[in-house]
Amino acid sequence: MKKDEPPLDFPDTLEGFEYAFNEKGQLRHIKTGEPFVFNYREDLHRWNQKRYEALGEIITKYVYDLLEKDCNLKKIFIPVDATESEPKSFIFMSEDALTNPQKLMVLIHGSGVVRAGQWARKLIINEDLDSGTQIPFIKRAMDEGYGVIVLNPNENCIEVEKPKTHVQSSSDSSDEPVEKRERKDKVSKETKKRRDFYEKYRNPQREKEMMQLYIRENGSPEEHTVYVWDHFIAKSAAENVFFVAHSYGGLAFVELMIQREADVKSKVTAVALTDSVHNVWHQEAGKTIREWMRENCCNWVSSSEPLDTSVESMLPDCPRVSAEL
Numbered sequence: 001m002k003k004d005e006p007p008l009d010f011p012d013t014l015e016g017f018e019y020a021f022n023e024k025g026q027l028r029h030i031k032t033g034e035p036f037v038f039n040y041r042e043d044l045h046r047w048n049q050k051r052y053e054a055l056g057e058i059i060t061k062y063v064y065d066l067l068e069k070d071c072n073l074k075k076i077f078i079p080v081d082a083t084e085s086e087p088k089s090f091i092f093m094s095e096d097a098l099t100n101p102q103k104l105m106v107l108i109h110g111s112g113v114v115r116a117g118q119w120a121r122k123l124i125i126n127e128d129l130d131s132g133t134q135i136p137f138i139k140r141a142m143d144e145g146y147g148v149i150v151l152n153p154n155e156n157c158i159e160v161e162k163p164k165t166h167v168q169s170s171s172d173s174s175d176e177p178v179e180k181r182e183r184k185d186k187v188s189k190e191t192k193k194r195r196d197f198y199e200k201y202r203n204p205q206r207e208k209e210m211m212q213l214y215i216r217e218n219g220s221p222e223e224h225t226v227y228v229w230d231h232f233i234a235k236s237a238a239e240n241v242f243f244v245a246h247s248y249g250g251l252a253f254v255e256l257m258i259q260r261e262a263d264v265k266s267k268v269t270a271v272a273l274t275d276s277v278h279n280v281w282h283q284e285a286g287k288t289i290r291e292w293m294r295e296n297c298c299n300w301v302s303s304s305e306p307l308d309t310s311v312e313s314m315l316p317d318c319p320r321v322s323a324e325l
Contacts, residue, residue: 005047010054014062017055021062025129036125056113056121063117063124063133067092071138073150079216080231087158087215091228092116092150097236100147104238107134108151108225110247110275116152119246137244147238151228153221153252162209225252226259233267234260240269250276250299257289265292273299273318280317293318 011017018030027036036055039048067073073092082088097104113121123132130136134150141148218224233241245253250273257264276299280290297318303311305322313320 005044006041008047008050010051012054012058014055014058017058019055021129026127027125052125053113055125059121059124060113060115060118063115063129063135064092066129066133066135067117067138067150071135071142071148073138073148076232078218078227078231082216087213089152089155089215089218089224090116091152091232092148093232094142094146094148097147097149098232099237100145101237102239103144103146104149104233104236104241105137105141105146106149106151106233106241106243107137108153108221108243108245108249108252109134110249110277111154111221113154115154116150146242147236149228149232151225151249153224153249155215156219156221156224157212157214159210159212162211221248221252222255225256229256229260229263234263238267241267242269243271244274245271245276246274247277250274251278251283254278254280254283254285254289254293257292258283258285261286261289268296271297271318273297274323275299275301278317280315285317290317 014020015030019027019036020030022028028034029036038052040051041047064075068075071092071094073094075090076093077088077090079086079088094100109116109118110120117134117138118124118132119134120132125132138148138150217227243253253271253273271293280293285293294317299313299318299320300323301311301320303309303322303324305311305324307322307324309322311320311322
């Protein structure tokens with residue numbers, strides 16, 4: 001027998017979920033001290049998933065807050081010339097990101113639900129903040145005299161509720177005889193009633209229909225990376241720019257190279273990739289780019305081999321070495 005699904009109505013704070021991060025950066029239940037439990041209600045996978053996603057959104061805002069308060073980064077809204085009413089995204093920068101004459105560190109996360117300051121939501125929830133966020137990288141970079149820019153490549157659009165469209169009934173627009181119209185309307189209502197009953201059984205809580213409004217010049221991770229390069233990184237005073245790019249962030253960096261090859265070569269000193277999913281063939285990176293990547297990039301990949309052990313690659317781009325599991 002199918003269980004009735006509880007309302008998809010979740011708290012909007014960590015306290016509301018009765019969770020908090022302890023002094024070790026681990027997410028723990030306030031009362032029991034236990035780690036997060038995904039299967040909070042048995043046999044209700046969709047409800048548990050929605051609960052997990054709601055918690056994830058709170059954690060995204062929590063990390064944003066840490067970037068500003070704990071790392072002293074500034075939130076910068078983009079596009080830089082955005083009107084008050086248009087969709088906007090944002091990045092984070094240290095005070096000296098554009099003025100530091102020596103060194104600038106740029107961080108790019110991977111694809112999916114993660115946002116600026118995160119490497120992996122799952123690690124934040126199940127391990128700790130140091131494992132799942134970029135905060136240790138940011139703090140060490142700043143301690144060693146780097147300016148820092150944190151990209152936000154998955155924040156490509158805002159979601160708004162779809163406006164309801166009025167459907168004109170057949171009886172309003174037909175020249176059919178009255179009896180025939182009434183018969184068709186009756187059949188139509190009965191069909192809708194059956195469909196609604198089935199839909200309620202299949203999807204007991206129909207969610208609002210949403211539409212996406214894309215952010216100008218930042219509608220994809222690749223677009224976002226090029227935009228931040230053109231408007232911030234390229235204008236920075238730093239003589240040496242360094243990138244750390246994870247997973248899809250590596251693909252976004254290669255796309256940046258393809259579009260801004262000469263500029264990247266003149267400004268970027270080295271690139272650390274982690275489990276990068278770039279592909280120089282599919283992305284049609286030219287020979288000069290591949291040669292530059294062999295000299296200036298390194299991809300640390302998941303491996304059981306000792307740290308920094310060379311790992312064989314099928315592609316003629318940058319060296320791959322073990323990140324050690």
